[in-house]
Amino acid sequence: MGLPDLAGAAGSEEDLVGRSDSKQGDSGQGAGKQGGGERGAGEQVLSYPLSSRTALGPPQEWQxxxxxxxxxxxxxxxxxxxxxxxxxxxxxxxxxxxxFGRLLDADDAARISDTESGGVFNDDMAAAIPQTGEAHQRWRRMLTKWFTAKRMAALRPGIEAMAERLIDDMVKRGHPVDLKAGLGFPLPVWVICDLLGVPDADRNRFAHWSDTMLNLTRYQQQEVDAAQAEFVEYMAAHIAAKRAKPGDDLLSELTTAAGPGGYRMSDRELVATGQGLLIAGHETTANMIGKMVAMLLADRRLWERLLADRSLVRSTVEEALRLDANPGLGMPRYIAEEVEVAGTVLPRGTTVMCSMAAANRDETAFDAAEEMMLDRAPNPHLAFGVGPHSCLGQALARTELQAVLEVLLRRLPSLELAVPPEDLRRVEGLVIGGLSEVPVRW
Known part of the structure; x- marks a missing residue:
């Protein structure tokens, strides 16, 4: 969830106003490596991602x-x-x-992370997958049939069984325990590795690679390069083994399957697809499990309502996704031509950051947008994006989140935070947002 196709500081209110009610042309808001022209008087450039006072709360600047x-x-x-x-x-x-495309390797596109390569959105592997037009749709169709709601429902018993085993281990160790380390992190990497046909023994390596490749400011360039090189080498050998001896997994099918017109993925596309599935399907869901549970336990009335009415699990997951104030960077886009948005002319070469989390709290789109309403319906949130690059794995993410919540309600009904909500701390320095730990007891 959250990544394409697969999941600072600020001043006064006056500083934030800018000039959004007038068309600006080439001297306006658009910005890339060289900036976006001259700034207007009183216009402040904010550091992004924006900071917030609490780990579960939104930045004050959003509203x-x-x-x-x-x-x-x-x-x-x-x-x-x-x-x-x-x-x-x-x-x-x-x-x-x-x-608004994903050609973030364009010469005038903004780099995202503080490493020389610019991070996961700018690197060579991101460009290995077709980004636009029929080629992109052809690649996407090859994957879509693996992420249907029907297939995900078939995976659910196995996901619930793994959640049960992880909770058994947590209970044996005794509380308090970090829910993220004990359940939130290992479950999604198990699911993704199972999907890719990766042996159990290699799952810790996959978790490390995922963390490193999602760098914003935490890792040095050499660390990112080493992780990517190790992953590419591993996946190339893994794909060759699957081609020689296919199994019952996604990569095995992709190495042999042919799409419309006889299209087959190249080895480079297969490696890039594996990377996309790992970083989008592991880290985003792992962090969302912890954030969802923390949101529900921060206000005990929410957890009690779920215990009384398990039919609310599905809508609760959607509301947690909508209300997540800490999903990370958001979705970058790049334009190769002048486009007008919200009365502002964005010049050619502008990199646009779409904050789905801020949009999901827009009072014009959601009644009581800042409140967590477990039975909210409809709930057209943008957590998985929208359009031709919406998250391919959203059905899988929803299945994992619903399964984990069901098992926790059944196994640990007395679950509660072991620290005050205001003492929870955010993960820093990665593209994906989350909580550094979620201490709980029961």
């Missing part, structure tokens, strides 16, 4: 940006500038508009 400056200038961890969108309709428009 003011939505109301007063829907296209804001921000500086990314790389030092390059981008334009930040925070309104629901604007984010939905951009993610659905084919003019």
């Amino acid at each position: 003011r940006l939505r109301q007063r400056c829907p296209v804001a200038r921000v500086t990314l961890p790389s030092g390059d500038e981008a334009s930040l969108l925070t309104r629901f309709e604007d984010v939905k428009q951009v993610l659905s508009d084919p003019r």
Whole structure:
């Protein structure tokens, strides 16, 4: 969930306003490696991602940006500038508009992380998968049939059984225990490795590679390069083994399957697909398990309501996804032509950061947007994106989150946070947001 196709500091309100109610042309909000032209008087460039006072709460700036400056200038961890969108309709428009592409390796596109390569959105492997047009749709169709709701339902008993085993281990160790380390992190890597046909013994390596390749500011370039090189070498050998002796897993099928017109993925595309599945399907869900449980336990009335009515599990998962104030970076997009958004003309070469989390709290799109309503319906949140690059693995993420919540409610009904909610701490320095740990007792 959260990544394409697969999951700072600020000043006063006046500083945040910018000039969003006038068309700016080439001297306006658009920004890339070289910036976006001259800045207007009083316009502040915010450091991105924005900070917040608590681990579960949103940055204070979100509401003011939505109301007063829907296209804001921000500086990314790389030092390059981008334009930040925070309104629901604007984010939905951009993610659905084919003019906003994923060609983040363009010369004038903003780099994301503080490493020389720019991070997972800018690296060579990201460009190995077709990004636009029919080629992208052909690649996507090869994967879509593996992520149907029917297939995910078939995986659910195995996911629940693994959750049971992990909770057994937690109970044996005694409480308090870190729910993220004991359940949230190992479960999704087990699921993804099972999907890719990876042996149990290699799962810890996959978790390390996932963490490192999602770097913003935590790792040095040589560490990122080493992790990527190790992963590519491993996956190349793994794909060759699957081609020689196919199993009952996604990679085995992709090495032999032919799409429309006889299309077959190259080895480079297969490795890139494996990387995309790992970093999108592991880290995002692992962190979301911890955040979802923490949200529910931070207000005990929510947990008690779920215990009384298990039919709310599905809608609760959707509401947790919507209300997640800490999903990480958001979704970057790049335009090769001038485009107008929210009354602002974004010049060619602009990198746009779409904050789905800020958009999901837009009062014009959701009633009582800051409240957690377990029975909210409809709930058209943008946590998985929208349009041609929406998250392919969203059915898998939903299945994992629902399964974990069901098992926790059944096995540990007295579950509670072992620290005050305000003492929870965020993960820093990665593309994906999360909590550093989720201490619980029962």
